[in-house]
Amino acid sequence: MSSQPRIAIDAMGGDEGVRVMMAGVALARRRHEGLRFTLFGDETRIKAALDNHPNLRAASEVVHSATIVEGSDKPSVAIRKKSSSMSMAINAVKSGDAGAAVSAGNTGALMAMAKLALRTMPGVDRPALAAMLPTLGDNDVVMLDLGANTECDARNLVQFAVMGAAYARIALDLERPRVRLLNIGTEELKGTDEIRDAAAVLRAADTTLPFSFDGFTEGDKIGRGETDVIVCDGFSGNVALKTAEGTARFVADLLRRAFSSSLRSKIGFLISKPAMHLLKHHLDPNNHNGAVFLGLNGVVVKSHGSADAKGVANAVHVAARLLEEDITRRIAADMAGVQDLSAVASKLELPVK
Amino acid sequence: MSSQPRIAIDAMGGDEGVRVMMAGVALARRRHEGLRFTLFGDETRIKAALDNHPNLRAASEVVHSATIVEGSDKPSVAIRKKSSSMSMAINAVKSGDAGAAVSAGNTGALMAMAKLALRTMPGVDRPALAAMLPTLGDNDVVMLDLGANTECDARNLVQFAVMGAAYARIALDLERPRVRLLNIGTEELKGTDEIRDAAAVLRAADTTLPFSFDGFTEGDKIGRGETDVIVCDGFSGNVALKTAEGTARFVADLLRRAFSSSLRSKIGFLISKPAMHLLKHHLDPNNHNGAVFLGLNGVVVKSHGSADAKGVANAVHVAARLLEEDITRRIAADMAGVQDLSAVASKLELPVK
Known part of the structure; x- marks a missing residue:
């Protein structure tokens, strides 16, 4: 270089x-x-x-x-x-x-x-696509995989947790990110075998991990700011991301209709405009642009096709930060922990090697 | 009775x-x-x-x-x-x-x-949980499965399409509902084997079905009003439903923050209140309360735990309509078509029996 x-x-x-x-x-x-x-x-x-x-x-x-x-x-x-x-x-x-x-x-x-x-880096079976989503909390949340892998086994999910946490430490400047698996309930018995097995491995290894594994989360909690990294297979992640985007646009469309429904509401809109501007800013996807392929021997960032100049700048900023902080080396170092996870998994007699 | x-x-x-x-x-x-x-x-x-x-x-x-x-x-x-x-x-x-x-x-x-x-009715392997979601179109959209089956094969998805369409015909008063499978892209090669196989069967059988099969849809299209029935496995459906609920609440919370951010925006809010009321009404989950277990020998409706009296009334109304229109008999009749679908599937050499 x-x-x-x-x-x-x-x-x-x-x-x-x-x-x-x-x-x-x-x-x-x-x-x-x-x-x-x-x-x-x-x-x-x-x-x-x-x-x-x-x-x-x-x-x-x-x-x-x-x-x-x-x-x-x-x-x-x-x-x-x-x-x-x-x-x-x-x-x-x-x-x-x-x-x-x-x-x-x-x-x-x-x-x-x-x-x-x-190629994928040593210790990583598959790369994952990660992005930041806005929350009501102080930080954005890192979510992965968002569509690189339609189906994932427990081993993939465990690796995504490690990679997502490394990304959160750099991009969100957190020492010990809080990581959760996306599921359809928070009880231990919920979800697929893959998710339950991944949770068992992460739970058993928790104190040795460079992040805190906090169990499961659900779709309605993604934006609550209660967690820093959300891990899922690429199918669910893609569905969740697009549903969130679609719903935000849906509510914005309803809001526009409501504001233009009468003269009174139009006047209300004019007065509320600075406040609405704040809302628009918070929801503007350009402010969260730049999805990262994690787990490769090199940094590749995807900017959204419809991003404006500010959005493109954000994607380049993400790439620059990951390059400066040497994400590839940091994930590789964290993956050493995954080797221990394999031992945990075999002790638990789980199919995570 | x-x-x-x-x-x-x-x-x-x-x-x-x-x-x-x-x-x-x-x-x-x-x-x-x-x-x-x-x-x-x-x-x-x-x-x-x-x-x-x-x-x-x-x-x-x-x-x-x-x-x-x-x-x-x-x-x-x-x-x-x-x-x-x-x-x-x-x-x-x-x-x-x-x-x-x-x-x-x-x-x-x-x-x-x-x-x-x-017990499940003849021709149905598994029941599915279906509910109505609001859209920007003229109709709500029926979505299933929302969590009854964590994993589904192609055969389950085809059956859900038949059941969901029967529900849409009654609840939305449509003669030939438009049905789509939830996927992570609209191209034929996207998604899991299960989804692609289900699509192949439905596509091949389209003119013989009591609904129009329109291919795939994605998470950001759920609320667009472009389709009447969205079919998915229970995991994705649950993630999508909860993400939509969570995002709507997220935007509403941001809106509340925006309106209370200054005196000016507070005044704007007071003036816009009737318009905001319209928005609130459209998003109120009580207006869409009542999820149905389809595919059983009998009608069972789930009302949301936190529903108010209006919400409970909606759930009872859903049960009453399905009872009046004899959904169980209608699904059984439509399932006769599924027998033909089996022939289609075996001709296509797909694992949908």
């Missing part, structure tokens, strides 16, 4: 185009002065966009890529596009030219490419 | 006590003049509560029960409480004395008892 931390940017991925991606990266650069960037994509368009951001231009290298991964490309098709901006950005991490990659492109393709190029 | 439709009420189940249950049943009775009730529970307390509801008293028989199923009782413990109000209410359906039972008690216990006493 070069002496200064460098982030590889897939400039072509977002729905909002190269200009928004560049504006976002430029915004992030202000927060991380020492960062350098390699920008992969259509050279002409990137250079045109950089005209508005001389500071970013000074900190960047532009590398032309001939093709683009489309939103509709199946992962199997995408991984063959070796000269795509996405593939080149990930390969920059693989070669060590960059410490992290950020893309706003096709999630399935990004995941497949990242896994293939970077 | 007696000549007039009769509903068995577990008067002891709700967190809010016998008085609220009785007030709710009395409210429902006004909507369904011909209904009769058998009220199971502590005779003294029920009779005291009935003093406020002479019309209900005239339409009811009170049967004393000696014990109560506690919220903390495991299903295995609960089913042995034969003289509990819950057990007696379900057994009234089994014996034919009542056409439906309504309880606000322990969901796991209610499910176990109902399954044991009433």
